[in-house]
Amino acid sequence: MSTLHTLREAFTELERRADTMTAAPGEQVGNASRPTRRRWDRRTLAPLVAAVAVAAILAGGIIAGASLWPTHTEQPAASTVPGAITVWQTETASCPAQQAQHAVSGAVLRFHDGCVQLVDLAATFTSPVQAQVTTSDGNWAVNVTFSEQQTAAFTRATTSAVGHRLALVGGGQVLFAAIVGEPITNGNLTITGMSEDEAHTVADILRNP
């Protein structure tokens, strides 16, 4: 076997590892130091996406550009940042001590080396966010419209977090936690899958961070 052939086989194997990481939920390939990181993708979330899409259509179809898929299976610990809505990027809440440390800055958290670590600031909204509660056939939703500045912050957060979990945190609780499917650039977001009380609570927190 020639070295050239082996080199190409090595490239092919590395490609396979990239594809495996992109496609398969669960264990990471190619990194023994992050054995417990979990991911979700379009396939695993397909039923959920369908449900969200249906709910959004029923709620008035205002889901343009929104590809955050609500799921509450694993929520990050709530931020204690007063007077701000923060967007967190996190895979899991496995390191409470570090979360407490980073909660002060409302920063992006990313699962890394077996722990949730500070990576980068995603977005912090200190100004009120326009939020409207809607309902259709018993499905409650919050339609969020970001200002131009908020849109820029949210766009950057979602762009750099494709494939990762983002959490919208405010008032000491998780408002929304979802995997980012694709960048959201139009400043519109629909949060679905809530009860009436939850929808009003989320909207109130967004309006009065």
Place this chain on the structure above:
Amino acid sequence: MEFTEYVREQRPALLRFATVLTGQAWLADDVVSDVLGRAFEKWETIGDLDRPHAYVRRMIINEYLSWRRRRRCSTPVADMPETAGSVDDHGANHAEREAMIARLQRLPRRQRAAVVLRYYVGLTHDEIAAELGCRTSTVRSQISRALATLRITDGSQHPAAVSELEER
């Protein structure tokens, strides 16, 4: 091209390229995420280019080179762990391939970038020089040294194979 459309279509290819470049899928994921975040901010310019993908690929290379410089102290470069191979994996081939991946990991980053651009992307020496911002002669010597390292570290002597690589 719309940015969202670009990400949807090209992110898998970018992840593949970045994984080949960095040797680690999770590291590639980080690099691609960071690069796409910055690409969006100037997408009005990038999106109008004839080859936006080439521009973003160059951003990934630059991110990889600078990222490794920044994180070298805290992130040791580990050999790729063994993973479950495909059904047609046989012992010798599998071991040789894994050894090659390990040797690629040990290459200096600029040499590795040159090798990847040459033999994975298929660029010419001149094109690689433009990508890396250096002279063509520098690219040739980097690739030559990299190939020598890959061969010597292998413990086997395949001078013909190296010649083949150089001439392609």
